[in-house]
Amino acid sequence: MTDKPRILVVDDEPQITRVLKTSLSTHGYEVQIANDGASGLNIFADWKPDLVITDLSMPKMSGIELCENIRDRSQVPIIVLSVRGEDKHKIEALDKGADDYVTKPFSINELLARIRANLRRIGLSREPASEEPVDIGDFHIDPRERIVTVREKELHLTPKEFDLLLYMARRPSKVLTHRALLSAVWGAQSVQQPEYLRVFINQLRKKIEPGEQPRYILTEPWVGYRFRPEGN
Numbered sequence: 001m002t003d004k005p006r007i008l009v010v011d012d013e014p015q016i017t018r019v020l021k022t023s024l025s026t027h028g029y030e031v032q033i034a035n036d037g038a039s040g041l042n043i044f045a046d047w048k049p050d051l052v053i054t055d056l057s058m059p060k061m062s063g064i065e066l067c068e069n070i071r072d073r074s075q076v077p078i079i080v081l082s083v084r085g086e087d088k089h090k091i092e093a094l095d096k097g098a099d100d101y102v103t104k105p106f107s108i109n110e111l112l113a114r115i116r117a118n119l120r121r122i123g124l125s126r127e128p129a130s131e132e133p134v135d136i137g138d139f140h141i142d143p144r145e146r147i148v149t150v151r152e153k154e155l156h157l158t159p160k161e162f163d164l165l166l167y168m169a170r171r172p173s174k175v176l177t178h179r180a181l182l183s184a185v186w187g188a189q190s191v192q193q194p195e196y197l198r199v200f201i202n203q204l205r206k207k208i209e210p211g212e213q214p215r216y217i218l219t220e221p222w223v224g225y226r227f228r229p230e231g232n
Helices: 014-026 037-047 063-073 087-095 108-121 159-169 178-186 195-208
Strands: 006-010 030-034 051-055 078-083 100-104 134-136 139-142 147-150 153-155 175-177 217-220 224-227
Touching: 006 014, 006 037, 014 030, 014 108, 030 037, 037 051, 037 063, 051 063, 051 108, 063 078, 063 087, 078 087, 078 108, 087 100, 087 195, 100 108, 134 159, 139 159, 159 178, 159 195, 159 224, 175 178, 178 195, 178 224, 195 217
Parallel strands: 006 030, 006 051, 051 078, 078 100
Antiparallel strands: 134 139, 139 147, 147 153, 175 224, 217 224
């Protein structure tokens, strides 16, 4: 047994898996490698990693399918590796439950920073105040159990959807800039990647809004978003 965080790397490029296994092991992580999505899903079920890094284009099962299968059974963070020009697929992966992505060719230091940020967000060491439930308007949000109810109906949110909603719910009626939201939920390295917000705001709206017209999450054009918990 080990106390090292477990990372599953799923990629069909041997040179990438070799580099990642060496680098991540050197930085204190326990690493397992899968060369296709189907093998990755089997290892995931047996080994129960703390974080998954996956390519998008792979044999037997794509990275998008892998994200979807993992998210059906776990809230573990998922970081997608993608090549330039795959924007449509990156957004699809985020829609299917991925939390973050890194574009190939990537800096190992950037990837390590993304890993640390995602592991911090699922860590057990939180300040006491962050565990306090948020009861506001139509919403009850329990950070400890990561449960959200809206109008007394429990919702199923991905980890990043939950983090985004909680951050906004703690700042009701305030205009939250794109930069502030990206930095708070994805880390400072993501402030220039507004596609994260577009995807997750759209996903949140599908789950919490009672109709097609947004009542809870309002767009402030060119600036950001405002959370209105009463929906009036």
